[in-house]
Amino acid sequence: MFREAILSTGGMDVIVMDSASQLKPGDRGHVVIAGSNGGQESGRVGAEIGCALLVLNDAGVGKEGAGIAGLEILERAGVPAATVSHLSAAISDGRDMWYSGLISHVNGPGRKAGIRVGDSVASAVRAFMDGHPTGKSIQEETAQ
Numbered sequence: 001m002f003r004e005a006i007l008s009t010g011g012m013d014v015i016v017m018d019s020a021s022q023l024k025p026g027d028r029g030h031v032v033i034a035g036s037n038g039g040q041e042s043g044r045v046g047a048e049i050g051c052a053l054l055v056l057n058d059a060g061v062g063k064e065g066a067g068i069a070g071l072e073i074l075e076r077a078g079v080p081a082a083t084v085s086h087l088s089a090a091i092s093d094g095r096d097m098w099y100s101g102l103i104s105h106v107n108g109p110g111r112k113a114g115i116r117v118g119d120s121v122a123s124a125v126r127a128f129m130d131g132h133p134t135g136k137s138i139q140e141e142t143a144q
Contacts, residue, residue, distance in 0.1 A: 002018045007125075013031065014098075016097070020042035028050045029050065030052055032054050033094040033125070042067065043071065055083070056081070067084075067105070068105055083106075084103060085102050114131060
């Protein structure tokens with residue numbers, strides 16, 4: 001399975017992967033762009049790990065809008081998250097989403113972090129990282 005850190009700044013990495021099922025505890029506090037292995041499961045794993053930002057494809061296992069269920073779980077956990085239009089990223093793995101994906105839905109913490117529907121994934125993630133140069137997650141910044 002594909003998994004690669006493609007960008008790093010201020011101690012925060014952008015990690016692209018085929019599926020959110022590849023998330024590891026070491027991904028805590030980093031930006032992750034991943035295909036959705038079923039929206040609810042992706043949301044549960046992302047909330048448990050505590051990503052700084054999690055971007056999923058919106059189709060998830062061929063079910064239209066499955067990623068939105070993941071956004072709701074991530075919102076309850078306070079994790080900024082967005083989905084990517086499956087139509088804009090034909091393969092819908094992290095690499096394809098980074099290069100051709102467009103943001104289709106954003107949860108509340110993601111909107112507060114400046115992620116907007118219609119933005120390209122690459123520009124939205126770069127803007128997010130520019131706004132959090134310490135590499136801390138929004139949850140950690142809010143707690144201080």
